[in-house]
Amino acid sequence: MRYFLIFLVFLLPYSCAINPVTGKRDFVLMSEQEEMEMGKEADPDIIAEFGLYEDAKLQAFIDQKGREMGRISHRPNLTYTFRILDSPVVNAFALPGGYVYFTRGILAHFNNEAELAGVLGHEIGHITARHSVRQYSSQLAVQLGLAIGGAVSPKFEQFSDIASMSLGLLFLKNSREHESQSDELGVEYSTKIGYDAREMANFFNTIHRLSESSEGGQLPNFLSTHPNPLNRFERVNTLANQWQKNQQVSDLKINRDEYLSMIENMVYGEDPRQGFVEGNVYYHPNLKFQFSFPAGWELQNLASQVNIQDKKGDALVLLSLSEQKTIKQARDHFVKEFSLNVLDEKNERINGLQATSLLTLYQEESENLALSVFATFLEYDGNIYRFISLSEEKNFQRFKPSFDQVIRNFKQLTDPQKLNVKPKRIRIRTTLNTTSLNSLLEQWNIDKKLWEEIAILNGIKQEDQVSSGSRIKIFGE
């Protein structure tokens, strides 16, 4: 494999590589080697932001179908990596070099294996046709927007465990042309591994309905970066029919029941066990702690880090777990890592917990930047918690009371109601008679407010007839 890559790098001057899908010369700034490194570098940041959703059965299924598809694709020699992200957002995306991501949110919304296969083919298509690479090349000079999850003000960025550069990659818009090409490849690849690609078209209806029903910020990324789903529904349907005719394939699979069995009991919606906010208090049931934060500040709950910042982005508290085993080790490591100038330091107890706080100065002369960095290391339940409070030196006194509010309210979570909170999960119910979905939901005593959400989740309309013996997705504790 390594020799093959070296060979490729020498063979193709990277300013005009041959595109694997079109066979034409392509202007890209990146070699295949660089492309793979880019995916490999961004992957840990994506995991740090969203976390992985662990489900051995579902993971094995996606790995198997993904590998099968990789082999029949335009880049059969690439090593593909497939991940399930622990996010309720409905999204799927790909990174250069062979990385494909599905959120558990999108997996909950597929209604059969064929829909999953279609979207898998679409994402693999972005990789085989080197879309992100081309897009990245042409946008290299463009400043990446900072209105993304996990993004902090650029002046504080070096202290964040998550690089917004990597995250920015997810938000690069694929052009209409690229989306159309990926839809085509999705039809081709999923048909070739034996699935009915017309189901992929149906999934665009789900996307369309989600976008119509969502409020404000809940718009699925998968949609916002893609062209009109209804046009795509028509086009993908036509392409699927053509492929099925030309290839003269029959017995194409849909596998609805098999798919529903796989996602039964999967977490649905936000998982409060990994941290949630009520009022101005943040609770983390799994790690059994809580703290409060100043009114008007914004909190972002990421898998490996919590960002708490004032609206203008002038002050930021980053909370994460230190990799070091003791307060002293964590403190020394931190001071050394950022070459900090320690101005003041004290050991104390915060709500009964051993802690060390230090006020330091971080300077970057080249950028004329002087930051006050107030770091607190606190030992709780076998972990070292690291608070990094940041502001420009000149603003520090103004923000110090807010920093203190967060740190001094950190304590053990004991409220059983909060400790025992449970996420909702996908449940599958089998119908006993033939009737409309809404009368079924009424029979099952499901809150009317949830009917439309459940209809979308099942890819049908509320008034559609559901025949006896069908399996329907609902969600509950």
Ligand SMILES: [Zn+2]
């Ligand atoms: Zn796409």
